[in-house]
Amino acid sequence: MLTATALPLSLPDDLIALQQQLLCADRAVGDYALAVRDRRRAAFPAPHQAVQRCTWAAAEQREFDRLWAEYERAGAALRAHPVLLRARVLGIEPAALQALRRATAGC
Numbered sequence: 001m002l003t004a005t006a007l008p009l010s011l012p013d014d015l016i017a018l019q020q021q022l023l024c025a026d027r028a029v030g031d032y033a034l035a036v037r038d039r040r041r042a043a044f045p046a047p048h049q050a051v052q053r054c055t056w057a058a059a060e061q062r063e064f065d066r067l068w069a070e071y072e073r074a075g076a077a078l079r080a081h082p083v084l085l086r087a088r089v090l091g092i093e094p095a096a097l098q099a100l101r102r103a104t105a106g107c
Contacts, residue, residue, distance in 0.1 A: 040053045
């Protein structure tokens with residue numbers, strides 16, 4: 001359990017784990033979008049193929065939607081954690097979120 005300076009709340013390990021899950025989900029969404037972009041650039045390199053480069057296949061969009069839903073679930077789980085709910089009530093949520101980001105900066 002990590003205690004942040006100047007916070008009347010501690011950051012428990014399960015909250016830090018939820019933040020790490022959110023970061024992983026965010027990274028997965030970004031990595032997938034970049035991979036699709038790179039594949040489509042390689043498949044449609046000509047200037048007149050801009051529409052094809054920017055139009056994702058249905059399977060690509062479904063996978064992106066699945067990853068985005070995981071990201072949304074991870075964010076909802078984090079926001080619903082009792083420590084963050086308490087921080088919101090105390091009016092210190094921004095400071096708690098900053099401390100949480102610092103605690104997971106090396107992830």
